[in-house]
Amino acid sequence: MLTLILIIIIIIILIKVIPRSYKTGKIGEGILAIHLSKITSQYDLSLINNLIIPSNNGTTQIDHILVGKMGIIVVETKNYSGWIFGDKNSKTWTQTFYKNKYQFQNPLHQNYKHLMSLSEILKIPPQRFHSLVVFLDRCQFKTTMPDNVIHPDQINNWIENQNRTILSDIEIQNIISKLDKLKLNMTFLDGIRHSRSLKKNINNKTK
Numbered sequence: 001m002l003t004l005i006l007i008i009i010i011i012i013i014l015i016k017v018i019p020r021s022y023k024t025g026k027i028g029e030g031i032l033a034i035h036l037s038k039i040t041s042q043y044d045l046s047l048i049n050n051l052i053i054p055s056n057n058g059t060t061q062i063d064h065i066l067v068g069k070m071g072i073i074v075v076e077t078k079n080y081s082g083w084i085f086g087d088k089n090s091k092t093w094t095q096t097f098y099k100n101k102y103q104f105q106n107p108l109h110q111n112y113k114h115l116m117s118l119s120e121i122l123k124i125p126p127q128r129f130h131s132l133v134v135f136l137d138r139c140q141f142k143t144t145m146p147d148n149v150i151h152p153d154q155i156n157n158w159i160e161n162q163n164r165t166i167l168s169d170i171e172i173q174n175i176i177s178k179l180d181k182l183k184l185n186m187t188f189l190d191g192i193r194h195s196r197s198l199k200k201n202i203n204n205k206t207k
Contacts, residue, residue: 028079028136029063035152036064036075043159044068046172048179052186055117062114067175070159071166073130074118076111080104081138088146095139107133108146122178128166132158 033049040047045068052061064075086093092103111131119126133149150158167175
């Protein structure tokens with residue numbers, strides 16, 4: 001009985017601490033993780049999901065990492081609905097939903113920061129990385145989708161176009177080993193701290 005009460009208390013705390021946008025994002029990450037797991041063997045890729053690493057602003061969370069001969073692919077998932085407007089150079093993009101407009105950080109810029117943080121930790125030059133942003137099919141782009149911004153049904157074609165060999169088998173094994181250690185050292189509290197930091201950043205931007 002005491003254990004059940006403790007679980008309920010933890011759930012209530014999580015509901016209050018974690019912003020709604022974070023929860024929606026997590027659902028999207030889960031959907032894309034399943035999709036990616038189905039194609040890893042086809043393209044001889046290894047997949048790491050939901051990795052939290054140190055960054056200049058505290059911590060940053062990388063949705064998915066794919067590692068193969070083509071390099072290290074850092075994937076950012078966006079689970080948005082409505083219409084999306086944006087280009088590669090704009091600081092913010094716009095989501096329009098039932099006459100309401102919402103601004104959000106350019107995901108290409110966001111994912112570039114993820115890429116650079118991971119590059120620094122792994123001590124691997126950024127030239128061996130790829131940045132990929134995947135918007136789930138709940139949204140529709142009203143502007144031209146920039147390079148490396150795609151929907152899930154375009155992932156296979158995108159991967160097949162990355163036909164240059166960047167990493168050797170030994171390098172791939174070393175990278176996967178390092179990523180596994182980072183993932184193993186990641187704790188539940190890291191996720192809580194990151195979500196609280198995210199909520200704080202969102203609140204600061206709306207003040």
